[in-house]
Amino acid sequence: RKKNLRLFPLAGESTALVYTTHGEPSQVIKLGTLQLPSLGDKSALVKMLAAPINPSDINMIQGTYAILPDLPAVGGNEGVGQVIEVGSKVKTVKVGDWVIPRDAGLGTWQTLVVLSADDLVTLPSDIPLLSAATLGVNPCTALRMLSDFEELKPGDTVIQNAANSGVGQAVIQIAAAKGVHTINVVRDRPDLSQLTDRLKVMGATHVIKEETLRRPEMKELFKFYPRPKLALNGVGGKSATELLRHLQSGGTMVTYGGMAKQPITVPVSALIFKDVKVRGFWVTQWKRNHGHSNMLDELCTLIRAGKLSPPACTEVSIKDFHKALDNAMKPYISTKQVLVM
Amino acid sequence: RKKNLRLFPLAGESTALVYTTHGEPSQVIKLGTLQLPSLGDKSALVKMLAAPINPSDINMIQGTYAILPDLPAVGGNEGVGQVIEVGSKVKTVKVGDWVIPRDAGLGTWQTLVVLSADDLVTLPSDIPLLSAATLGVNPCTALRMLSDFEELKPGDTVIQNAANSGVGQAVIQIAAAKGVHTINVVRDRPDLSQLTDRLKVMGATHVIKEETLRRPEMKELFKFYPRPKLALNGVGGKSATELLRHLQSGGTMVTYGGMAKQPITVPVSALIFKDVKVRGFWVTQWKRNHGHSNMLDELCTLIRAGKLSPPACTEVSIKDFHKALDNAMKPYISTKQVLVM
Numbered sequence: 263r264k265k266n267l268r269l270f271p272l273a274g275e276s277t278a279l280v281y282t283t284h285g286e287p288s289q290v291i292k293l294g295t296l297q298l299p300s301l302g303d304k305s306a307l308v309k310m311l312a313a314p315i316n317p318s319d320i321n322m323i324q325g326t327y328a329i330l331p332d333l334p335a336v337g338g339n340e341g342v343g344q345v346i347e348v349g350s351k352v353k354t355v356k357v358g359d360w361v362i363p364r365d366a367g368l369g370t371w372q373t374l375v376v377l378s379a380d381d382l383v384t385l386p387s388d389i390p391l392l393s394a395a396t397l398g399v400n401p402c403t404a405l406r407m408l409s410d411f412e413e414l415k416p417g418d419t420v421i422q423n424a425a426n427s428g429v430g431q432a433v434i435q436i437a438a439a440k441g442v443h444t445i446n447v448v449r450d451r452p453d454l455s456q457l458t459d460r461l462k463v464m465g466a467t468h469v470i471k472e473e474t475l476r477r478p479e480m481k482e483l484f485k486f487y488p489r490p491k492l493a494l495n496g497v498g499g500k501s502a503t504e505l506l507r508h509l510q511s512g513g514t515m516v517t518y519g520g521m522a523k524q525p526i527t528v529p530v531s532a533l534i535f536k537d538v539k540v541r542g543f544w545v546t547q548w549k550r551n552h553g554h555s556n557m558l559d560e561l562c563t564l565i566r567a568g569k570l571s572p573p574a575c576t577e578v579s580i581k582d583f584h585k586a587l588d589n590a591m592k593p594y595i596s597t598k599q600v601l602v603m
Numbered sequence: 604r605k606k607n608l609r610l611f612p613l614a615g616e617s618t619a620l621v622y623t624t625h626g627e628p629s630q631v632i633k634l635g636t637l638q639l640p641s642l643g644d645k646s647a648l649v650k651m652l653a654a655p656i657n658p659s660d661i662n663m664i665q666g667t668y669a670i671l672p673d674l675p676a677v678g679g680n681e682g683v684g685q686v687i688e689v690g691s692k693v694k695t696v697k698v699g700d701w702v703i704p705r706d707a708g709l710g711t712w713q714t715l716v717v718l719s720a721d722d723l724v725t726l727p728s729d730i731p732l733l734s735a736a737t738l739g740v741n742p743c744t745a746l747r748m749l750s751d752f753e754e755l756k757p758g759d760t761v762i763q764n765a766a767n768s769g770v771g772q773a774v775i776q777i778a779a780a781k782g783v784h785t786i787n788v789v790r791d792r793p794d795l796s797q798l799t800d801r802l803k804v805m806g807a808t809h810v811i812k813e814e815t816l817r818r819p820e821m822k823e824l825f826k827f828y829p830r831p832k833l834a835l836n837g838v839g840g841k842s843a844t845e846l847l848r849h850l851q852s853g854g855t856m857v858t859y860g861g862m863a864k865q866p867i868t869v870p871v872s873a874l875i876f877k878d879v880k881v882r883g884f885w886v887t888q889w890k891r892n893h894g895h896s897n898m899l900d901e902l903c904t905l906i907r908a909g910k911l912s913p914p915a916c917t918e919v920s921i922k923d924f925h926k927a928l929d930n931a932m933k934p935y936i937s938t939k940q941v942l943v944m
């Protein structure tokens with residue numbers, strides 16, 4: 263557990279989304295005023311600009327996530343802010359810099375925050391606001407999963423479920439930039455054809471419904487594209503088992519989320535006779551082990567080249583947080599909710 | 604499918620255990636007489652000495668294995684024979700050599716067999732008969748699983764189920780030779796204390812029942828030994844999930860068998876937050892990709908040093924094959940059935 267709400271002498275006030283107990287976000291999250299600590303030698307005062315609501319933020323508030331802050335805590339793990347004051351010994355960031363948090367659990371859903379300069383990573387100044395606010399978690403997850411598990415060459419295939427999630431949209435774009443085909447699985451929904459069009463514009467090779475994964479027409483698809491070397495699973499349960507079934511021999515399934523709240527069932531024969539590899543990925547741990555910088559450079563290069571856009575976002579004022587939380591928890595999220603301060 | 608029963612001009616006769624349809628071994632396996640083909644330039648006549656009945660032999664006869672021979676076929680995939688005649692162009696084996704089959708599916712349950720010299724691997728002449736007959740499948744599986752997935756150092760721990768299987772007994776001995784602790788899970792049975800003693804004499808650090816895996820006393824064990832880096836699963840189902848639960852962060856579970864005929868259930872959180880890796884191993888494919896020789900040298904060195912004995916075996920004449928098959932299919936197999944010719 264990490265303490266993200268510090269009680270130091272007054273140096274100003276922050277408007278923040280705070281929770282004092284774990285529970286349903288709509289019930290436990292309150293808009294409050296926090297006293298800011300005075301600025302230490304090695305800390306920076308950051309004015310938050312925008313911060314998204316990610317599925318892991320919700321799980322953290324519910325108390326079901328792998329890491330939990332000490333309570334009371336400020337919600338949010340990702341976002342971009344601008345440095346407005348720095349302590350006398352701070353060398354790594356300067357006034358005016360755009361910064362994102364180095365680690366999870368620091369509390370980004372607030373207007374002003376004093377953080378240790380060591381907890382901040384500077385972004386280049388030419389990255390658009392929504393890209394910057396949503397860069398540190400989902401595109402990093404997508405990039406690492408596409409880079410670290412299988413060597414993908416142009417013409418290879420990746421299959422993923424939750425293709426409309428923040429990670430999913432980044433996977434589509436980064437894979438397309440590498441010349442890698444994506445087969446994108448989404449749940450059936452009323453606006454399926456618009457969603458399909460939107461994902462195809464991003465670079466999706468195919469967009470299919472969960473039900474189609476079980477149908478013989480999948481075989482037709484693999485007449486035109488090689489079977490996937492890599493499957494990316496943000497759902498779990500049956501959806502994951504279906505992804506696994508379509509992998510080529512020796513391929514890898516990487517799990518980064520479990521939206522269905524069901525474990526993954528792996529046939530023994532797939533492991534032994536198809537040499538399928540079942541792995542997991544957690545970007546928070548990866549960043550703790552490896553740091554940020556090369557990864558952010560690579561993503562910023564894609565953003566500048568017009569090859570990586572932020573997910574479809576809805577900007578909501580921090581004061582309308584109830585609406586944003588409600589939208590973020592709807593079963594079919596069509597846009598990422600981003601709090602603007 | 605591989606043709607293992609060749610119909611060439613007469614050059615002698617072999618007594619063989621043949622099946623013409625897939626089904627229960629006790630019903631479909633018949634003792635028959637086969638006409639031997641004449642010896643080609645590049646083939647060898649081999650007098651089989653001893654051949655075990657492995658679980659994969661049973662599955663192959665039942666028709667449920669990943670590779671199946673053309674029918675009619677001779678049973679058995681492993682065994683040792685002696686070369687009694689070679690073709691004029693054969694350089695790799697000579698008369699008198701002890702040989703084992705290079706690949707699965709060649710049919711070892713027979714008294715005489717003509718095989719391509721390329722299908723034979725020579726063993727050193729100082730290896731005892733039962734070791735030689737049971738060397739090519741289970742000890743190879745054990746050695747590779749202990750070598751290729753995690754770097755094990757003396758003092759590390761491996762956990763395995765099916766600890767009394769052919770693979771399990773080889774794992775215990777090879778791990779002990781490397782100074783690696785083994786936690787060995789077996790099903791409860793009437794002769795549990797004798798079995799425990801027998802596995803401990805081989806080098807098992809701990810022998811526990813399946814039920815114990817779910818009990819708090821497991822925690823006590825991990826006060827004395829590090830949590831396992833490697834779990835070896837020959838069972839599947841709940842037993843596999845329990846092994847997985849005890850792995851250390853970043854550890855690997857390797858599945859080589861599915862005795863319980865149930866898939867493996869993997870919690871999403873174990874993959875994401877514990878970075879557990881779920882893999883499979885199939886020795887037949889490994890040998891096709893990599894060949895035999897270094898692996899057999901390493902195992903023969905252990906045998907000569909008295910560190911690797913064959914599993915507890917019962918030798919049965921090929922004519923008493925019904926008894927051997929019945930014993931091999933009992934739910935609690937205490938000894939490996941080996942047909943002697």
